[in-house]
Amino acid sequence: MLIEVERLTKRFERRRPSRRPWDVLTRRSVPAPDSVIAVDDVTLGVGAGEVYGLLGPNGAGKTTMARMLATLLEPTAGTARICGHDTLRDGGAVRARIGVMFAGERGVYWRLTGRENLEIFGRLQFMPGHAIQERSAALLEQLGLAERADDLAETYSTGMKQRLNLARTLLHDPPVLLLDEPTAALDPAAARATRELIRTLQGAGKAVLLTTHNMHEADEVCDRVGIIDHGRLVAEDRPAALIASAGVEPRLELQLHGDAAAARQILGADALWWGDVQDDGGIAVAASAPGGWQSAERIAASLKAAGVTVIESRLREATLEDAFIKLTGSRLGGSLESI
Ligand SMILES: Nc1ncnc2c1ncn2[C@@H]1O[C@H](COP(=O)(O)OP(=O)(O)OP(=O)(O)O)[C@@H](O)[C@H]1O
Numbered sequence: 002m003l004i005e006v007e008r009l010t011k012r013f014e015r016r017r018p019s020r021r022p023w024d025v026l027t028r029r030s031v032p033a034p035d036s037v038i039a040v041d042d043v044t045l046g047v048g049a050g051e052v053y054g055l056l057g058p059n060g061a062g063k064t065t066m067a068r069m070l071a072t073l074l075e076p077t078a079g080t081a082r083i084c085g086h087d088t089l090r091d092g093g094a095v096r097a098r099i100g101v102m103f104a105g106e107r108g109v110y111w112r113l114t115g116r117e118n119l120e121i122f123g124r125l126q127f128m129p130g131h132a133i134q135e136r137s138a139a140l141l142e143q144l145g146l147a148e149r150a151d152d153l154a155e156t157y158s159t160g161m162k163q164r165l166n167l168a169r170t171l172l173h174d175p176p177v178l179l180l181d182e183p184t185a186a187l188d189p190a191a192a193r194a195t196r197e198l199i200r201t202l203q204g205a206g207k208a209v210l211l212t213t214h215n216m217h218e219a220d221e222v223c224d225r226v227g228i229i230d231h232g233r234l235v236a237e238d239r240p241a242a243l244i245a246s247a248g249v250e251p252r253l254e255l256q257l258h259g260d261a262a263a264a265r266q267i268l269g270a271d272a273l274w275w276g277d278v279q280d281d282g283g284i285a286v287a288a289s290a291p292g293g294w295q296s297a298e299r300i301a302a303s304l305k306a307a308g309v310t311v312i313e314s315r316l317r318e319a320t321l322e323d324a325f326i327k328l329t330g331s332r333l334g335g336s337l338e339s340i
């Protein structure tokens with residue numbers, strides 16, 4: 002395993018503003034200091050040639066985990082090793098073996114061009130000049146930045162800065178990659194190119210830890226996913242196995258026409274959601290179809306027998322998103338919860 006995480010825990014002291022003059026007016030009492038456990042006793046491993054997706058709601062602890070692996074944060078308890086090197090005791094060796102990218106953070110110098118940025122970062126990694134030039138040119142091309150390579154990075158769009166950040170992360174060809182939401186700000190084409198790039202990393206034997214909120218992406222790219230909620234790893238498996246074990250049933254989406262009451266009687270127990278009955282008698286319904294096509298056919302036949310026309314029916318297999326919502330509860334993430 003190139004990434005080994007054992008019982009890793011991070012506790013933050015919750016920082017709140019201290020007493021301010023206007024608190025007298027708002028009658029705010031200063032809360033007692035407390036702490037939040039961002040990562041709670043997590044054990045996981047990522048092998049060579051494996052893409053591991055860390056999924057979780059906002060505030061679940063994904064970035065904190067990546068920051069600890071990148072030696073940017075000290076764990077409260079537990080250990081993390083990269084290629085056998087302890088992140089706490091052997092930070093230098095760890096940093097030489099990782100490529101780190103945090104979306105939305107300033108990972109590149111805005112006052113330099115894209116190419117100059119890669120040049121500087123290559124030198125910081127002690128790469129020989131010719132290797133920097135070759136790798137930079139290939140990555141700038143692959144990430145669609147070749148045309149703008151000699152423009153200042155501050156003139157790039159958000160997605161372009163993010164792509165440059167990714168190029169910087171991959172430049173020195175490290176065996177371990179920590180990618181925190183690498184496709185967050187990217188347009189569909191750039192996101193697809195990035196996913197393809199991640200797959201080539203997998204083929205090249207890298208260990209990739211990836212966080213994303215895009216379930217479709219996780220399903221497509223990751224060999225294994227771990228679902229983290231309130232700092233705890235609540236499930237871990239291959240995407241298909243996770244979907245199967247979460248026990249989410251396929252959904253049958255129907256567009257019906259006819260007697261709503263008759264349809265309601267037939268679908269009663271199976272119906273998950275009823276759309277408005279439109280003036281023309283159109284009804285949109287979603288029903289659970291635990292038996293897949295067999296139950297879909299049974300439902301359609303009963304509706305037809307009751308004189309309800311099935312205009313359109315679509316069986317939607319359970320997805321990783323369904324499994325994610327079931328495993329983490331359908332609540333919104335922490336940051337919205339407290340509004
Ligand atoms: N520097 C800090 N000081 C105090 N608390 C922090 C700090 N950094 C993170 N936290 C808290 O730790 C928890 C986990 O945060 P983290 O950024 O790891 O979540 P995340 O899973 O990356 O969320 P998101 O999907 O929104 O990026 C949150 O409750 C957050 O408020």
Ligand SMILES: [Mg+2]
Pocket residue numbers: 063064065181
């Ligand atoms: Mg995060």
